[in-house]
Amino acid sequence: MRLVLVLGDQLSLNLSALAKTDKAKDVVVMAEVMGEAAYVPHHPKKIAFIFMAMRKFAEKLRAAGWTVAYTKLDDADNAGSITGELIRRAAEYDATGVVYTEPGEWRLINALGEMPLKSHSLPDTRFIASHQEFDDWAEGRKQLRMEYFYRDMRRKTGLLMDGDKPEGGKWNYDHDNRKPAPDQVDFDGPLRFEADEEVLDLVEAKFPDNFGDLRPFWFATDGDAAQAQLTHWLKGGLPKFGDFQDAMLNDNRFLYHSLISFYINAGLLDPLEVCQQAEAVYRSGDAPLNAVEGFIRQIIGWREYVRGIYFREGPDYTSRNALGHKRKLPAMYWGGKTRMNCMAKSVDQTRTEAYAHHIQRLMVTGNFALLAGVDPHEVHEWYLAVYADAYEWVEAPNVIGMSQFADDGIIASKPYISSGNYIHKMSDYCGSCAYRVQDKTGEKACPFNLLYWHFLDNHRARFSGNPRMGNMYRVWDRMDEDRRETVLREARQFLDKMDAGEQV
Ligand code: FAD
Ligand code: DLZ
Ligand code: SF4
Numbered sequence: 001m002r003l004v005l006v007l008g009d010q011l012s013l014n015l016s017a018l019a020k021t022d023k024a025k026d027v028v029v030m031a032e033v034m035g036e037a038a039y040v041p042h043h044p045k046k047i048a049f050i051f052m053a054m055r056k057f058a059e060k061l062r063a064a065g066w067t068v069a070y071t072k073l074d075d076a077d078n079a080g081s082i083t084g085e086l087i088r089r090a091a092e093y094d095a096t097g098v099v100y101t102e103p104g105e106w107r108l109i110n111a112l113g114e115m116p117l118k119s120h121s122l123p124d125t126r127f128i129a130s131h132q133e134f135d136d137w138a139e140g141r142k143q144l145r146m147e148y149f150y151r152d153m154r155r156k157t158g159l160l161m162d163g164d165k166p167e168g169g170k171w172n173y174d175h176d177n178r179k180p181a182p183d184q185v186d187f188d189g190p191l192r193f194e195a196d197e198e199v200l201d202l203v204e205a206k207f208p209d210n211f212g213d214l215r216p217f218w219f220a221t222d223g224d225a226a227q228a229q230l231t232h233w234l235k236g237g238l239p240k241f242g243d244f245q246d247a248m249l250n251d252n253r254f255l256y257h258s259l260i261s262f263y264i265n266a267g268l269l270d271p272l273e274v275c276q277q278a279e280a281v282y283r284s285g286d287a288p289l290n291a292v293e294g295f296i297r298q299i300i301g302w303r304e305y306v307r308g309i310y311f312r313e314g315p316d317y318t319s320r321n322a323l324g325h326k327r328k329l330p331a332m333y334w335g336g337k338t339r340m341n342c343m344a345k346s347v348d349q350t351r352t353e354a355y356a357h358h359i360q361r362l363m364v365t366g367n368f369a370l371l372a373g374v375d376p377h378e379v380h381e382w383y384l385a386v387y388a389d390a391y392e393w394v395e396a397p398n399v400i401g402m403s404q405f406a407d408d409g410i411i412a413s414k415p416y417i418s419s420g421n422y423i424h425k426m427s428d429y430c431g432s433c434a435y436r437v438q439d440k441t442g443e444k445a446c447p448f449n450l451l452y453w454h455f456l457d458n459h460r461a462r463f464s465g466n467p468r469m470g471n472m473y474r475v476w477d478r479m480d481e482d483r484r485e486t487v488l489r490e491a492r493q494f495l496d497k498m499d500a501g502e503q504v
Contacts (some may be wrong), residue, residue, distance in 0.1 A: 003086060033082055
């Protein structure tokens with residue numbers, strides 16, 4: 001008999017390792033281990049979500065006829081790591097080897113590869129593009145533009161296609177999206193589900209100092225509940241998803257977002273089925289094309305594309321630092337007080353929900369870290385820890401590549417930076433901030449305004465030749481010299497204050 005490893009983010013009945021083994025003979029190994037629960041200080045909600053979902057999935061496997069050797073975190077004989085557990089179970093069951101589906105992090109791929117057991121790794125077939133397909137697409141291209149990859153995925157899946165043409169005549173309806181924050185949100189956010197109290201008590205006892213609120217815990221922890229959340233959102237959230245995708249509000253954390261990344265990434269929902277359900281809503285006339293195309297693009301476009309980049313670029317991707325940034329991650333990321341309302345709100349909801357939506361991650365916390373010159377590896381470890389949907393294959397390209405430009409432009413053709421203006425346009429944060437977004441210099445100047453020019457000035461050699469950034473340099477160069485000096489001096493003063501641990 002063989003052991004079949006099922007990891008905490010592989011909770012799908014159609015997992016390749018399950019499909020290629022025999023429930024009459026083989027034994028599934030699932031293990032809650034410190035090695036996975038503590039390699040970064042994960043948000044307590046993320047740990048609880050994974051443990052609850054793993055326990056329910058083990059029951060589902062047993063009901064389907066599998067033998068499951070399940071180890072709880074506080075079991076006395078817990079070996080503490082995935083490989084340790086496999087070695088222990090191999091001796092217990094006299095197994096001839098281990099079959100597993102490729103994990104989503106190089107760290108674990110390498111550990112499994114070095115294990116002193118006969119093992120067989122299978123591709124993770126829960127994605128639309130295989131590694132080979134992505135590499136074939138990428139080969140020989142000067143720039144790996146997501147948009148072209150996405151079109152191939154549309155053709156491959158047949159989603160929103162009208163014969164061999166894109167539905168409606170255009171591949172991408174982003175032009176119709178990105179409206180500023182609405183006055184009223186007529187969708188009541190995600191469904192809330194009951195928690196497993198035993199797991200909550202366990203996580204509370206074992207991870208008392210991790211950043212993040214464990215309670216109230218509301219995530220879905222099995223496939224049926226995750227589907228209920230999807231159904232709820234397809235009806236109430238999808239129709240306006242496109243319009244307000246980039247909006248941010250003080251008093252609404254979720255707007256029209258789907259809140260399904262945790263579920264898809266852990267295996268509770270299948271990405272292709274999710275998109276097919278969204279397309280059905282469009283076909284029945286209940287959601288407009290701009291919303292549905294925008295949503296499907298995030299999943300078969302961005303999600304697949306970032307995974308392709310992670311595996312193509314290899315294990316050193318997370319240590320890249322093309323801009324040479326060295327600053328330590330400021331205390332405000334761990335809840336330290338800040339006068340910047342946009343940062344305070346984005347971090348606060350990260351602490352309570354283990355969730356922030358895309359624009360908060362990209363244009364608030366990511367933008368600030370990049371403008372302030374924070375070491376991208378520290379930024380990467382923060383995102384990997386604090387979001388319940390974070391595993392390296394998806395987090396690292398978004399952080400190292402898209403947000404921090406640390407991969408030197410593989411994902412983003414220019415850095416995602418902005419002054420306070422963008423945040424002001426897309427949110428109501430600035431109205432209740434101690435800083436003034438209109439002020440470019442002076443005591444109350446919005447820090448994003450100061451740091452924006454400071455960043456451009458610092459990286460002139462790298463970016464002034466970028467055709468998409470020439471305009472910004474021209475504006476900067478046209479400012480009179482006194483003003484430029486004031487901006488740079490005030491930016492440095494701000495950074496010095498922050499580094500000294502003072503509240504900024
Ligand atoms: P929605 O806004 O409703 O979008 C629908 C779905 O599209 C998501 O559930 C997700 O599956 C997919 N999606 C959207 N954008 C992306 C993207 N850029 N990459 C991959 N999938 C995408 N997403 C993660 O799943 N895990 C991460 O660790 C993660 N880290 C991020 C870090 C940064 C700096 C940035 C800028 C983005 C990150 N994202 C990550 C992408 C995106 O922010 C989240 O997928 C999204 O916010 C999840 O919320 P939602 O389910 O409500 O998504
Ligand atoms: C994230 C996570 C956590 C917190 N705990 C476990 C665990 O105890 N057991 C497990 O099998 N998986 C866990 N995971 C998910 C793994 O870290 C994930 O499978 C790898 O990082 C690869 O994506
Ligand atoms: Fe953020 Fe600046 Fe607006 Fe304050 S004024 S909320 S710091 S963008």
